[in-house]
Structure formats: structure tokens, C-alpha cells
């Protein structure tokens with residue numbers, strides 16, 4: 402159930418519709434586990450409690466509830482990669498890194514295991530007038546970027562610039578959009594270094610009415626935003642930047658780098 406909707410039209414920028422959802426906690430069953438790429442584990446969840454799940458925006462997030470490394474209750478943010486109400490399944494893609502309890506949970510997951518999720522609590526739905534989308538990120542943002550590429554209507558123009566460890570970590574998306582992808586390779590322990598992404602951006606034309614979405618390690622996300630503002634003179638209302646994680650800190654994110662929330 403939608404609790405409220407509000408419409409914000411930030412000057413000349415695209416319209417952002419903020420939708421609030423009733424916060425529901427669900428206990429789901431692991432139906433399948435797939436090694437999508439060397440650094441991405443795809444978990445298929447299902448069960449009767451999925452009924453009524455909703456996720457209108459590709460960059461929505463849910464909370465997953467898992468035991469911490471010391472066994473205490475812990476929560477982390479993940480993107481609903483694909484919800485299929487017909488099959489009653491929800492896909493989550495977990496980056497396979499070697500630091501925390503969420504990645505460890507995904508590595509050990511097997512069919513029949515259970516996972517509690519909460520949310521999404523709210524969505525930010527972007528709409529016209531966007532002529533082009535530029536989606537920038539690291540592997541943690543691939544679920545949101547993949548969703549956007551798959552869900553935007555045919556004829557939409559999209560460019561992606563994504564940093565992953567190697568060629569085998571690149572993903573392909575089924576889309577009817579005009580879609581151009583650029584991949585940057587760097588080791589995972591250099592995920593806070595924006596140099597590779599910036600090198601690609603420096604050679605990219607960014608036309609008027611391009612909406613730029615950035616989701617990545619927080620230092621890298623900030624560096625990319627600063628470049629877009631300072632060097633490319635893109636108005637702030639055409640950029641949405643999120644620090645999806647912070648190198649060296651557990652359970653840390655900066656959900657709105659411009660607003661530092």
C-alpha cells in the first residue's frame with residue numbers, strides 16, 4: 402500500500418516522484434544459487450510471503466537480515482534485481498567479496514535456506530524530460546544498473562560505465578534500448594580509485610538533458626560527482642550519486658552524496 406506520493410520538480414531537472422511503501426518484513430526461502438560471474442552470486446528467493454512485494458524503481462533497496470560474523474543480528478542493503486510476480490520469485494545479486502557477513506551468507510547459501518527481508522520502504526521514480534541516461538558504478542551497482550537497462554522502454558538512449566575486477570565479471574543485459582556499455586577493469590581492493598572511470602568519462606560526450614546516475618564505493622562516487630560538477634558543468638539536479646559502501650568500514654553507505662545523507 403502506498404502511504405503517500407510527492408512530486409518534486411527541481412527547477413529544470415527531471416521529475417522525481419517519491420513513493421513511500423508500507424514497511425513489510427518477509428521470510429523467504431532460497432530456491433536457487435548461481436555463480437553469475439566470478440564476483441557475483443545470484444540468489445533466487447521465493448515463498449508465499451513475497452505476495453504484494455513492490456519495487457517501482459531500479460535503484461530501490463531492501464534490507465536483508467542475517468547473522469553477523471559474531472552471530473548478532475545484522476542488516477545490509479541490497480537491490481531487488483528482478484521481481485517476477487508470475488513465478489513468485491525475487492532475485493538478489495551479491496558481490497562476492499571477502500569482508501562481511503552478507504557476502505559470507507551468499508557464499509554459503511543453498512536451496513532451502515531462509516532469508517528475512519524488509520522493504521523497500523520508499524522509491525524515487527525518475528521521469529521526463531530525460532533524453533539520455535548515463536549510468537556509472539561498480540559491481541555493487543550492477544543490479545540497479547542492469548534493472549534500469551532492462552526496464553527502460555525501447556528507444557531510450559543509455560550509456561553505462563562500470564568498474565569490475567575483470568572481463569569475466571562483465572554482464573550482458575537483454576534490452577530494446579539504444580545501449581552502449583563501457584567496462585573498466587581494476588582489482589577489487591582498488592574500488593575507491595576513480596581513475597579508470599574518469600578516463601572513460603573524459604572521452605565521453607555528455608549531451609544536455611542527460612541524467613547521470615552514480616552508485617559505487619563512496620570515495621569513488623564522490624570523485625566522479627565532483628568531476629561531473631566541476632569539469633563537465635552538469636547541473637546538480639541532473640546527477641544522483643550514492644556511495645553504496647565505504648572501503649574499510651562495515652555496514653556503511655552514503656545514500657545521497659550531494660546531500661550527505
Ligand SMILES: Cc1cc2nc3c(=O)[nH]c(=O)nc-3n(C[C@H](O)[C@H](O)[C@H](O)COP(=O)(O)OP(=O)(O)OC[C@H]3O[C@@H](n4cnc5c(N)ncnc54)[C@H](O)[C@@H]3O)c2cc1C
Nearest residue numbers: 462479480496498500501502503504647648649650651652
Ligand atoms: C542502496 C544500496 C543498494 C545496494 N545493492 C547492492 C546489491 O544489490 N548487491 C551488492 O552486492 N551490494 C549492494 N549494496 C552494497 C552492500 O550493501 C555493501 O557492500 C555491504 O557493505 C555488504 O555487506 P557485507 O556484510 O558483505 O560487508 P560489511 O560487513 O558491510 O563490510 C565488511 C568489509 O567489507 C568491505 N566491503 C563491503 N562491500 C564490499 C564490496 N562490494 N567489495 C569489496 N569490499 C566490500 C567493507 O568496506 C568492510 O571493510 C548496496 C548498497 C546500497 C546503499
